[in-house]
Amino acid sequence: MTIDTGSPRIHPAPAPKSDEPGFIGRFFGFLRYLSASPTAMIGSFIILFWVLVAIFAPWLAPYDPNAIDYVALANPRPSDAYVLGTDHLGRDILSRLIWGARTVLIVAPLGILSALIVGSTMGMVAGYYGGWIDEVLSRFSDLVLAFPVLILYVLLITTLGASAINIILAVTISSSPAIGRLVRGQVLELRTRDYVAAAKLRGESAAYIMLVEILPNTRGPIIIDACLRIGWTIIMIGVLGFLGLGLPPPTPDWGGMVKDAAKVIFSYPHMAIFPSIAISSLVVGFNLLADGLRELADRD
Amino acid sequence: MIVFVVRRLTLMALTMLLASMVVFVICESTPGSVARKLLGPFATVEQVDLLAERLHLNDPTPVRYARWLGVLIGVVSDPAADASLGETYQDSRGNRYFGNLGYSTLYKEPVNDVIWERIGNSGLLAGIAFLIVIPLSLTLGVLSGIKPGSIRDRVISLISIVTSSIPEFASAVILIAIFVVLLQWLPGTAPLETTNRWTIADQLILPVTVLVMYDFGYVTRIMRGSMAEVMAQPFVRTAILKGLPYRQVILRHAMRNAMIAPFTVILLQIHWLITGVVVTEVIFAYPGFGRMLMDAALFGDIAIIEAATLVAVTIAVGTQFIGDIGYMLLNPRVRFK
Numbered sequence: 001m002t003i004d005t006g007s008p009r010i011h012p013a014p015a016p017k018s019d020e021p022g023f024i025g026r027f028f029g030f031l032r033y034l035s036a037s038p039t040a041m042i043g044s045f046i047i048l049f050w051v052l053v054a055i056f057a058p059w060l061a062p063y064d065p066n067a068i069d070y071v072a073l074a075n076p077r078p079s080d081a082y083v084l085g086t087d088h089l090g091r092d093i094l095s096r097l098i099w100g101a102r103t104v105l106i107v108a109p110l111g112i113l114s115a116l117i118v119g120s121t122m123g124m125v126a127g128y129y130g131g132w133i134d135e136v137l138s139r140f141s142d143l144v145l146a147f148p149v150l151i152l153y154v155l156l157i158t159t160l161g162a163s164a165i166n167i168i169l170a171v172t173i174s175s176s177p178a179i180g181r182l183v184r185g186q187v188l189e190l191r192t193r194d195y196v197a198a199a200k201l202r203g204e205s206a207a208y209i210m211l212v213e214i215l216p217n218t219r220g221p222i223i224i225d226a227c228l229r230i231g232w233t234i235i236m237i238g239v240l241g242f243l244g245l246g247l248p249p250p251t252p253d254w255g256g257m258v259k260d261a262a263k264v265i266f267s268y269p270h271m272a273i274f275p276s277i278a279i280s281s282l283v284v285g286f287n288l289l290a291d292g293l294r295e296l297a298d299r300d
Numbered sequence: 301m302i303v304f305v306v307r308r309l310t311l312m313a314l315t316m317l318l319a320s321m322v323v324f325v326i327c328e329s330t331p332g333s334v335a336r337k338l339l340g341p342f343a344t345v346e347q348v349d350l351l352a353e354r355l356h357l358n359d360p361t362p363v364r365y366a367r368w369l370g371v372l373i374g375v376v377s378d379p380a381a382d383a384s385l386g387e388t389y390q391d392s393r394g395n396r397y398f399g400n401l402g403y404s405t406l407y408k409e410p411v412n413d414v415i416w417e418r419i420g421n422s423g424l425l426a427g428i429a430f431l432i433v434i435p436l437s438l439t440l441g442v443l444s445g446i447k448p449g450s451i452r453d454r455v456i457s458l459i460s461i462v463t464s465s466i467p468e469f470a471s472a473v474i475l476i477a478i479f480v481v482l483l484q485w486l487p488g489t490a491p492l493e494t495t496n497r498w499t500i501a502d503q504l505i506l507p508v509t510v511l512v513m514y515d516f517g518y519v520t521r522i523m524r525g526s527m528a529e530v531m532a533q534p535f536v537r538t539a540i541l542k543g544l545p546y547r548q549v550i551l552r553h554a555m556r557n558a559m560i561a562p563f564t565v566i567l568l569q570i571h572w573l574i575t576g577v578v579v580t581e582v583i584f585a586y587p588g589f590g591r592m593l594m595d596a597a598l599f600g601d602i603a604i605i606e607a608a609t610l611v612a613v614t615i616a617v618g619t620q621f622i623g624d625i626g627y628m629l630l631n632p633r634v635r636f637k
Contacts (some may be wrong), residue, residue, distance in 0.1 A: 143318050146613045150575035154597045155326050155605070173624035193386075235467040240578055242469040243594060256471055262583070266488070269477035276470030291461055291521075 030072050033296065040292020046285030054101040061095035065252045076268055082157065085270045093287050097278050100252040104282065106165050107247075108233040111171030112226055119176035120222070123183025124210045128191055134184070141177035149174050153236060157245045164247060167240065182225055186218040224293045231286035238279045252281045308312065308624070311615045319613045320606060324365045327602045357581040368606065372620065374398040402603035406596055411607045415592065416628040419611060421492060422581065424587035426573045429511035434566060437516040441523020441562070442555060464517030468579040472510045476583075478542045479506065490584040511576050515569060522565045558629050567623035571616045 034040045048145060061084075069082075069090045078085040122141075126134040144152070152174045156249040190196065191214065199209045222262040240246045241255020242262075249256065254275040261271030339348055352358055356367065357551045370376030401411035436458075444456035463471075473543030480488040487495075490503035530536060531554055539549045585591070589608060596604035 005388050044423050116470050143353050146616045148574040148612045150578050158597045188586050266481055272473040280466040280470050284462055287461050287465045
């Protein structure tokens with residue numbers, strides 16, 4: 001015999017018809033938001049172009065980026081076979097540009113993502129708890145920010161060695177303090193809000209309050225800042241490549257391509273100019289997007 | 301005010317001390333190679349070991365750091381200055397003096413004989429660039445901030461975004477291709493020695509242009525934002541409505557207030573210029589601080605790296621300090637704390 005304990009069975013409530021759009025819906029919502037600013041639209045188109053190039057690199061590149069054509073060495077200038085010419089080793093510049101997009105679009109955003117995770121954790125903890133934790137983290141940030149960025153990169157890369165992981169690490173170390181400072185400022189303002197007080201009263205944990213109540217509300221300025229930072233990071237990765245501290249050869253790397261080409265610029269300027277244009281256009285894309293997003297945020 | 305200044309100066313000294321420590325720890329993870337670098341590839345293992353012993357390179361890192369610091373403030377003499385090691389490492393200033401930065405293993409000279417002239421050269425390059433960037437970007441910023449959204453604003457904004465997106469090495473390469481290779485108007489290197497074809501002024505044109513191109517956009521954007529904000533303030537409307545000439549409103553009411561925010565940004569820009577200076581000097585073979593630092597970092601010359609980092613950190617922290625003081629003097633609403 002079964003005893004009905006009388007406890008009401010909790011039926012899972014039918015999911016309320018949510019107004020929250022799905023991922024695709026959100027993406028189009030974001031596009032609609034962006035469309036109000038031509039600057040942001042142009043910026044996202046440029047970025048989208050390079051992202052597509054990076055994704056479809058194996059199909060788009062006419063040659064293997066590391067294949068050497070000794071015949072082309074005699075005349076590396078742009079020709080019918082090599083639309084943008086070949087480089088100092090007889091490799092197809094167009095194919096190297098296409099594969100190089102993949103390199104830079106993996107390393108730079110990953111570096112910033114990692115810096116965002118570290119930086120916002122630092123900023124949230126410093127802003128939320130205050131006191132000595134804040135003091136220690138702020139002094140640490142001051143210390144890192146006192147180094148000119150390039151010096152920090154060069155020191156770290158010459159010591160650790162040039163690899164994608166070490167570049168991501170260097171980006172994290174140099175960018176997270178500034179991100180932390182930005183987040184801290186936001187948190188200082190947000191932690192006095194009523195909904196944070198309400199969450200505290202409900203007995204939510206500090207981690208929950210920081211991650212669920214505060215973090216989502218700091219995203220506006222952080223996204224704009226991250227766009228600018230990805231642009232700077234692309235420049236810095238290019239600079240490292242140019243100084244010979246970038247990804248080890250033969251990885252196609254735009255900055256490294258300019259470095260190799262700079263030696264022969266008096267004979268073959270095309271070798272240096274095409275990668276320079278590629279890197280500049282991608283940075284322009286991120287900067288235009290950041291500028292447009294700021295314009296839209298100011299309008300609201 | 302005095303308490304504030306003293307507190308900030310103490311913090312500055314502390315930051316520099318920590319920074320020198322950080323650099324030491326990063327660079328000195330492989331100290332044994334210093335002796336090898338000094339003696340060259342043909343020295344025997346015994347000779348290398350002996351020199352490492354004489355220079356106390358086998359001491360633990362904290363001990364070596366303390367010795368470096370002692371040499372810097374002049375209480376310990378540099379082990380490299382030991383006369384029995386040879387004549388190469390003699391400092392005309394004596395063995396113990398305040399500000400002894402040690403010996404450069406790359407240039408085989410006391411660091412103090414190497415760095416100051418180069419810092420001066422870099423100062424010349426950055427100084428000229430700065431003198432062009434500031435008036436240019438302030439003017440452009442005001443012109444575009446007066447009427448946000450106008451055609452003029454759009455054009456100036458677009459130009460400043462695009463130029464500040466072009467890395468220095470890319471703009472240098474493009475400028476060299478045009479003005480050196482194609483037109484042959486300018487030299488592609490700047491060794492700061494008059495040749496029979498190019499004067500020093502000719503040699504400076506391209507490096508300065510590269511720095512200006514990259515840097516003016518950012519200050520322009522800040523000035524534009526600040527100006528646009530001020531133009532929307534009630535006091536500007538009042539000034540216009542009370543019938544003041546438009547020129548007067550802009551020059552006497554709006555611009556003075558709009559200058560406050562960019563002031564700190566401009567000073568921080570000096571910090572930013574350092575990166576640009578390194579890249580520009582490497583491209584144009586300019587005998588400056590940045591190229592020296594790159595050479596030293598690639599070679600592993602700790603004494604030069606330490607000295608250069610200290611200089612760079614001093615510039616960074618110092619300009620920030622001046623910026624804070626100036627900001628408070630400009631804006632009485634900010635109090636000293």
